[in-house]
Amino acid sequence: MTTNLSPLQLRHKIRTGEHSGNTSGFCQGFVQCNLVMLPKEWAADFLKFCQLNQKPCPLIAVSENPGDYGLGEIAADLDLRTDIPSYRIFKDGKLSEEVSDITHYWRDDLVTFALGCSFSFEESLIADGLEVRNVTENVNVPMYRTNIACKPAGPFKGNMVVSMRPFNPSDAIRAIQICTRFPSVHGAPIHFGDPKMIGIDDINITDYGDAVTIKDGEQPVFWACGVTPQVALEQAKPPFCITHSPGCMLVTDLPNSKLAVM
CATH class of the missing domain: 3.40.1640.10 (PSTPO5379-like)
Incomplete structure (x- = not known):
């Protein structure tokens, strides 16, 4: 909406x-x-x-x-x-x-x-004609805990949280090109494809937010997520x-x- x-x-x-x-x-x-x-x-x-x-x-x-x-x-x-x-x-x-x-x-x-x-770069994706599934389905973006370790600082440490948006391969490449221009809002994705490679066992079970439809021929694309500090707070x-x-x-x-x- x-x-x-x-x-x-x-x-x-x-x-x-x-x-x-x-x-x-x-x-x-x-x-x-x-x-x-x-x-x-x-x-x-x-x-x-x-x-x-x-x-x-x-x-x-x-x-x-x-x-x-x-x-x-x-x-x-x-x-x-x-x-x-x-x-x-x-x-x-x-x-x-x-x-x-x-x-x-x-x-x-x-x-x-x-x-x-x-959320700031979703607008640029949509403006370029890409469908952002969580916006289309009017739900919160799916977010997952990963096995990617953050660099510690004092008591703050923990693994990265990512957000996910599905795209077909050509749209995924375009999304990477667009988001590279926005390093202040997470920048380019950190991973796409097999979620198990970053410690996500079931893409349909989110840690935060809501699951979205992944259509045939689409791959999940993952961005670093600002919920990560909440994991660091749990550790600290x-x-x-x-x-x-x-x-x-x-x-x-x-x-x-x-x-x-x-």
Whole structure:
């Protein structure tokens, strides 16, 4: 489903409870971000983890000061406590609950990291005439844990999470060419073909998101995914942190075209 809402209008609808659920297909032309919010004493190691693992963790913005709940450089009139459709609360590395408002969980020592999201490049694939199956079927993109190890930084480590979109071979090649231009939102795919080669035993069973149809003659194509930090958080076990729920992103005012490289 698509919409003509501006990013600011969508954020306000999320804030007031008028919109909930996935943000894929909304506000075409604008960058969407994954979020991680950590106590400041954990922020330096997490920043290093992102720098060492730029494919799954491409940094778009970091809050200037602990406790800031705006990111003025990428989104006007933003309240990080209310303007994302769904949040995950982690305690000691374990998912505690999912909520639509974190005002009562907010702390003055939290540092927010905004990471690039594959929803941003889906628009370019569709504009080129490629079918993006999760958009066509109006479901969240399928995501899987893999056996691909990330580079560790302090307590942060773990294996990469990937998102998947099926294409026939010629369209897969075109998708690789298109996404190579967007390194800030995961860039080119990391694998296509046999999912078992990256540790996925059953392509029809997702770890996050929803399964999609893979038609005859199509191959699954896998991109590094911004849910990867949630795996790293499970390993690091910070006493408290907050992330977005998979598929429920921060929609920014930053045009996707600003992230393209020629």
